[in-house]
Each structure stands twice: as C-alpha cells, then as structure tokens.
Amino acid sequence: MMKQFKWLPLAAFLLQACGSQLIPENPRLVVYFVVDQMPAELIQRIESEFTGGFKWLLDHGVDFRNAHQEHANTVTGTGHFVLGSGRYPGPAGVLGNSWYVRELGRSVNCVEDSLAQAVGGVGKARSYNQTNATTIGDWMKQKDSNSKVFTVAGKDRSAVFMGGRNADLAVYYDWAGAFMTSDYYVAELPAWLVEYNKNLNFDAYRDSVWSHIADPSFYKKYGTADHQNGEVDIFENDPYSPTLPVSMKNKTAEEANEYIGATPWFDKTVLELATVIIDAEELGQDESTDLLGVGISMADWIGHNHGPHSHEVLDYFLRLDKYLMKFIQNLEEQVGLDNVLFVMSSDHGVGPLPEYLQTLGINSGRLDRDDFKKRINRIEEWSGNSIKFYSDGFYFPNNFPQKDRTAALVKISQTFDDVEAIEKWMTREEILALEDNDSFSRRMRNMIHPEKSPNVIVVIKEYFSERFPLGATHGTPYDYDTHVPIIFSHSNIRSKKVERNVATVDVAPTIARLVRAEIPTEVNGQVLSEVIK
Numbered sequence: 001m002m003k004q005f006k007w008l009p010l011a012a013f014l015l016q017a018c019g020s021q022l023i024p025e026n027p028r029l030v031v032y033f034v035v036d037q038m039p040a041e042l043i044q045r046i047e048s049e050f051t052g053g054f055k056w057l058l059d060h061g062v063d064f065r066n067a068h069q070e071h072a073n074t075v076t077g078t079g080h081f082v083l084g085s086g087r088y089p090g091p092a093g094v095l096g097n098s099w100y101v102r103e104l105g106r107s108v109n110c111v112e113d114s115l116a117q118a119v120g121g122v123g124k125a126r127s128y129n130q131t132n133a134t135t136i137g138d139w140m141k142q143k144d145s146n147s148k149v150f151t152v153a154g155k156d157r158s159a160v161f162m163g164g165r166n167a168d169l170a171v172y173y174d175w176a177g178a179f180m181t182s183d184y185y186v187a188e189l190p191a192w193l194v195e196y197n198k199n200l201n202f203d204a205y206r207d208s209v210w211s212h213i214a215d216p217s218f219y220k221k222y223g224t225a226d227h228q229n230g231e232v233d234i235f236e237n238d239p240y241s242p243t244l245p246v247s248m249k250n251k252t253a254e255e256a257n258e259y260i261g262a263t264p265w266f267d268k269t270v271l272e273l274a275t276v277i278i279d280a281e282e283l284g285q286d287e288s289t290d291l292l293g294v295g296i297s298m299a300d301w302i303g304h305n306h307g308p309h310s311h312e313v314l315d316y317f318l319r320l321d322k323y324l325m326k327f328i329q330n331l332e333e334q335v336g337l338d339n340v341l342f343v344m345s346s347d348h349g350v351g352p353l354p355e356y357l358q359t360l361g362i363n364s365g366r367l368d369r370d371d372f373k374k375r376i377n378r379i380e381e382w383s384g385n386s387i388k389f390y391s392d393g394f395y396f397p398n399n400f401p402q403k404d405r406t407a408a409l410v411k412i413s414q415t416f417d418d419v420e421a422i423e424k425w426m427t428r429e430e431i432l433a434l435e436d437n438d439s440f441s442r443r444m445r446n447m448i449h450p451e452k453s454p455n456v457i458v459v460i461k462e463y464f465s466e467r468f469p470l471g472a473t474h475g476t477p478y479d480y481d482t483h484v485p486i487i488f489s490h491s492n493i494r495s496k497k498v499e500r501n502v503a504t505v506d507v508a509p510t511i512a513r514l515v516r517a518e519i520p521t522e523v524n525g526q527v528l529s530e531v532i533k
Contacts (some may be wrong), residue, residue, distance in 0.1 A: 053324020153295025
C-alpha cells in the first residue's frame with residue numbers, strides 16, 4: 001500500500017501553482033538525467049564545443065550555473081538521494097554510500113535491503129528501505145496512480161534513489177554482464193529486459209579501441225597533457241601509460257564485463273536501454289505523466305582514474321554529447337519532444353589531481369592512506385576496539401562515559417595533529433552548533449544526523465585528496481566537489497542562464513511544481529522560479 005505523506009497546506013500549494021509556465025502543464029514524460037561526477041566547471045569550460053545532446057539541452061534550457069550540493073559528504077549516495085527527494089541527506093539519515101551502524105556492529109549500504117532477493121543478476125538486492133523519505137516519483141504517483149516510474153543506471157544507488165519508495169522498477173548493472181533489479185520491485189525480470197540481457201555482449205568491446213574523438217587542439221585548449229602525473233592506468237599497467245588510445249584487448253571476457261565501466265561505451269549502453277524502456281513500458285503515451293530516471297554513472301570511474309582535466313574525461317563528455325543526441329532524437333519519434341521535460345544534474349563534482357594543482361603553485365597533496373590506517377588502528381586499539389572508524393569519522397559506542405569521550409578526543413587530536421592533509425576534526429555536536437551560514441558551516445550541518453552520524457568527523461584540507469596514491473576524488477564540502485549543473489529543458493524554452501545561487505534540493509520540488517504534484521512539507525528545497533515566466 002502506498003504510504004501517505006504530510007503535504008504543504010492547500011493554500012501554499014495554490015500559491016506555488018499560480019503563474020504562467022515556460023513548460024506546458026503536465027508533460028507526458030519527465031526524463032531525469034543524473035550524470036555521476038559532472039562538475040559544473042567542466043561543462044562550462046567546454047560547452048562551446050558541444051554539438052549534440054548537451055547543446056540541445058542548453059539551447060532549450062534554463063541553465064542554473066551556480067548550483068551546489070549543499071552537504072559535506074559529496075558522494076554518489078548522498079547526491080542522488082538529494083536529487084530525488086529534495087531533502088538534505090544528514091537529517092534524513094543518509095550519511096554516505098554506506099555508514100557504520102552501532103547497534104549492528106557493522107556498516108550498511110545506503111540502498112541495502114537484507115529482506116529483498118536479487119532478480120536477474122548476481123549483484124545484491126537493493127531498495128529504498130534505508131530511509132523513510134520519498135521522492136519526486138512517489139509524489140507523482142500520489143497525484144496519479146497511473147503514473148509510471150522507471151529508472152536505469154550503472155550503479156544500484158543511482159537507480160534506487162532516483163526511483164524512490166514506489167518505483168515500478170529500478171534497473172542497475174551487476175558488473176558481471178547483466179542488468180538486474182530486486183524483488184522489492186518485481187518477482188521476475190520483464191521480458192524486454194531478459195531479451196536485452198541476452199543480447200548484451202561487452203566481450204565484443206575487447207576488439208574496440210577508445211581513441212581521441214576530437215582534434216588535438218581541443219585537448220590542448222581545455223586540458224592537460226595526456227600523461228599527467230597522478231593518473232591511474234588500469235588498461236596497460238606495464239609499462240605505466242595512462243593515455244589514449246586504450247582497449248580491453250588484454251582483459252578476459254569476464255573482466256570485460258567489469259572494465260567496460262572505465263570506458264564511454266557503458267553509458268552508451270545505458271542510454272540505449274533507456275530507449276528500450278520507453279518503448280516497452282509505453283512511457284509518455286497517455287495523459288498520466290511518467291518519470292524515467294537515467295543514471296549516467298561511468299563519468300565517475302573515468303574521472304576517478306584520470307581527473308577532470310584529462311584527455312579521457314574531455315573525450316568522454318564529447319562522446320556523451322553524441323549519445324545524448326541520439327537518445328533525444330529517438331524520443332522525438334517515441335513521444336514527441338513537445339511532450340517531454342528534461343532535467344539534468346549531477347550528484348557531485350570532483351577535485352583536480354593534486355599533482356596538477358601543484359604545477360599551478362597551489363598547496364595540494366594526498367592523504368597517505370597507509371599511514372592514516374595505522375593511526376586509526378592505534379585509536380581503536382587504545383579504546384579496546386570500542387571505538388570504530390568508518391568512512392569519514394570515529395563512532396563511539398552508545399552510552400560512552402563522558403570521561404572516556406574527553407580522553408578519546410584528546411587522543412584523536414594528538415594522533416593526527418601532524419597530518420598535513422587533515423584540516424581538523426570536529427565533533428557531531430560542534431557541527432550541529434554551527435550558526436554561521438557560510439558554505440562550509442551550512443554544508444557540514446546538512447550532513448549530520450543527531451544520532452546516526454560519527455561522533456568525531458575528519459575534515460580534509462582544501463585541495464588535498466583522500467585518494468592514494470593515484471587518481472582524483474570527491475567527498476568534501478569545498479566548491480569543486482559541490483558545484484554541479486542544474487538544467488531544465490523543453491523544446492519550447494529558449495536558452496536562459498541563471499547566475500544566482502541555487503541548491504540541488506530545489507530540483508525535485510521544481511519538477512513537482514511543473515507536473516502539478518504536491519510537495520511534502522519536509523522537503524528542504526524551493527521551486528526554482530526561473531522555469532516559470
């Protein structure tokens with residue numbers, strides 16, 4: 001049975017609903033793209049070079065150029081949760097991709113469901129059960145039970161958090177050659193997905209070569225050399241050569257099912273599968289507004305390997321531009337673009353490679369993970385293993401005596417005081433007590449749950465990286481990790497750029513406004529007025 005929610009008072013909703021929309025009321029289909037690790041700076045850096053889908057979305061879109069994820073732990077789980085729910089992740093209990101649960105004595109994944117069973121693949125069963133929040137898909141179904149909500153992504157947490165509690169189906173990849181789901185959604189795969197998996201053959205890409213798609217001048221203008229110190233080489237390794245062209249010729253067929261995720265070809269497949277879903281499920285074919293969430297996940301793997309100024313990342317986004325255009329052209333035939341609202345954003349940005357920043361004279365470096373782990377072990381052993389470190393902080397046991405807390409804080413400070421990459425340690429209470437509205441204070445507060453969060457949280461120094469010894473990463477409250485695109489597009493819209501500060505919590509309630517769905521009172525975001533005349 002669909003859960004009932006608290007809603008905004010009717011008068012407030014009617015006030016929101018007044019005004020003339022740029023987008024026709026109740027589009028038949030909302031296509032919600034979330035590109036994993038897509039910094040706004042990168043898209044703005046190369047936007048003049050786009051000729052395909054990105055260009056279409058920008059030419060027919062309201063582009064919010066100063067949008068941020070307003071929370072500190074900028075990772076896939078928290079970012080997708082916010083984009084689906086319009087709520088800050090900490091107070092809602094979504095602390096990261098996973099977090100430690102004191103009562104269980106172990107970590108839990110953000111979309112873990114121990115009661116669900118895997119359907120159609122060898123990956124883990126996932127669902128929305130780790131939070132009691134709801135999403136735009138749930139609000140649409142609350143308004144109209146005939147609305148359909150489908151999601152597809154490479155990552156399970158992307159598909160699940162975009163779909164919400166009552167999605168018809170969330171499809172994700174099992175990293176062994178199949179797209180799957182769990183029995184939280186369906187008892188068995190729909191026939192169209194069974195057929196799609198039969199024809200899915202990533203082994204065939206072992207004969208393909210990923211080479212530069214553009215003229216050398218493009219990469220020289222917008223990026224670094226094709227062999228920047230700090231990049232990861234997962235295709236050759238010996239000799240170390242993180243450069244294009246690359247191929248999977250040295251990988252086995254089984255390995256190809258995994259390493260396909262380090263190439264642009266995987267997200268091409270996801271968009272092709274999204275097209276199949278639209279046809280098979282007849283999305284956008286009646287008066288009930290449907291939602292299709294498309295998680296474009298592999299910019300994250302490529303970005304982690306090479307950094308946001310690399311040839312690989314630049315080349316990936318040029319290719320994605322073409323894949324998106326093909327998808328949009330197919331939608332014109334399937335639904336008609338006048339009937340489709342497009343929304344695009346990202347779960348987080350990424351920090352540049354420290355080695356690149358050092359060439360610019362910026363104080364940067366990496367956290368030595370081996371040394372860091374040794375120091376953590378010293379704390380845990382000192383406490384008799386009653387204190388546990390997980391992800392970004394130390395968890396004290398429940399009912400930990402105050403004198404032991406005080407001693408632990410002193411011990412932590414002494415143990416890490418000479419680590420250059422650490423800005424400081426903050427207690428949960430210190431963060432919740434922050435009253436300033438500067439970006440750091442605001443984002444730290446929005447990441448904290450008063451009971452579930454770690455007792456002591458590490459804050460990495462700006463421009464320093466937790467990824468060691470190579471690669472780029474994210475997860476901080478700094479602008480390079482929080483600054484992401486927000487774009488609302490429709491064939492009726494003329495290009496419009498908005499420079500004011502907005503937040504990703506604003507996306508879901510704005511979609512709700514456009515499809516005339518009510519917005520739950522616990523939502524933190526606001527309707528973005530610029531998509532209204």
